[in-house]
Amino acid sequence: MxxxxxxxxxxxxxxxxxxxxxxxxxxxxxxxxxxxxxxxxxxxxxxxxxxxxxxxxxxxxxxxxxxxxxxxxxxxxxxxxxxxxxxxxxxxxxxxxxxxxxxxxxxxxxDLIVDRTALDRIMSAGGFISASVGSAPDGNDMLVPKNNAEAAMNYAVCIGCGACAAACPNGSAMLFTGAKVAHMAELPQGQPERYQRVVAMLSEHDELGFGSCTNHGECSAVCPAHIPMSAIARINRELTQAALRGYSSATA
Ligand code: FES
CATH class of the missing domain: 3.10.20.30 (Beta-grasp domain)
Structure with a gap:
């Protein structure tokens, strides 16, 4: 060629x-x-x-x-x-x-290399479980329903490449952030810090200069991991539930 x-x-x-x-x-x-x-x-x-x-x-x-x-x-x-x-x-x-x-x-x-530390900073703001988990538990100690496990995996496959933000006309990384939030919100280990997590990660997303989502869908169309737009709907639902429980960017 x-x-x-x-x-x-x-x-x-x-x-x-x-x-x-x-x-x-x-x-x-x-x-x-x-x-x-x-x-x-x-x-x-x-x-x-x-x-x-x-x-x-x-x-x-x-x-x-x-x-x-x-x-x-x-x-x-x-x-x-x-x-x-x-x-x-x-x-x-x-x-x-x-x-x-x-x-x-x-x-x-x-040239073609960019600094994508911003995605790491969103993760650092709340994309983790802070409980001390000790040694590895037995396989069935914590039961995870099959539907939750599969939903979590659908979001866990995000590889954090940043194509979602690069494709979005608003420069939004909501697909990335939504995938990380939804992944942990589906699992029992993610429940204790569920609401401060979504507030903290979204606040960091906004402070870093990523734009808002206006449902163009370009992010999901280019995503190598095929993260669905439902990740963004999920993060909005998580944020609403967090607000109803009194969590805000001031409490995150
Ligand atoms: S080089 Fe690792 S995903 Fe392309």
């Missing part, structure tokens, strides 16, 4: 960025998108220039680090991670525009 890449190049967080065009030739359709970028980088390094910086780690669709906006859609629009995107997804001769994830709380560090 032959393609043209328009790639966002930005030397560091404070320098201005610009698009640079790279012709790409003789690419196998069976290569992954990141393997194609590896080959492009080999050519760039061979010419003595700085390779395109992009994140990757597992390359198995698990870690969620490999976010790139391809032709305006996070991860390229296949609802997979970028590392699980294959070149056969594109047409011969196509021009691809590559940008970093765009959201106010995701500052660009270099």
């Amino acid at each position: 032959n393609l043209t890449l328009n790639v966002w190049r930005q030397p560091n967080a404070n320098a201005p960025g610009r698009f640079v065009t790279y012709p790409v030739n003789d690419i196998s359709p069976d290569m992954s998108f990141l393997e194609m970028l590896d080959i492009v980088n080999e050519g760039i390094v061979h010419q003595g220039e700085d390779p395109i910086a992009f994140d990757s780690d597992c390359r198995e669709g698990i870690c969620g680090i490999c976010g790139i906006v391809i032709n305006g859609i996070p991860h390229g629009g296949k609802a997979s991670t970028t590392c699980q995107l294959y070149m056969r997804h594109f047409r011969e001769g196509e021009t691809l525009t590559l940008e970093p994830f765009r959201a106010r709380p995701f500052p660009v560090l270099k």
Whole structure:
């Protein structure tokens, strides 16, 4: 395959960025998108220039680090991670525009790499169980109904890639936050801190500069873990119940 890449190049967080065009030739359709970028980088390094910086780690669709906006859609629009995107997804001769994830709380560090610490800070605000659990309990000590276990797993599969916020016109990370809140709200271990958790995580979400959800649904459409929009409905229900019990951002 032959393609043209328009790639966002930005030397560091404070320098201005610009698009640079790279012709790409003789690419196998069976290569992954990141393997194609590896080959492009080999050519760039061979010419003595700085390779395109992009994140990757597992390359198995698990870690969620490999976010790139391809032709305006996070991860390229296949609802997979970028590392699980294959070149056969594109047409011969196509021009691809590559940008970093765009959201106010995701500052660009270099080229296609952004700082997604903001998602960790939402988790730090309440996405944990603070009880001392001691040693591992016996398997059936704490019974979890099957429906709750399955619902929790549907939300626990979020890999925290940030594509939801990058796709949202409002730059909202409500799908991510909702998945984390709903995951723990479904399980008995999550009950003791259930209401202060949702208030604290949403307050942190807002303070970090993520926008509000207005139900566009772009987040769920690009989510590699297929987190449903019900995660956002769930977080709103949790927030209402928290308010009825007297929890507010002042008490979180
Ligand atoms: S590199 Fe880990 S999900 Fe893509």
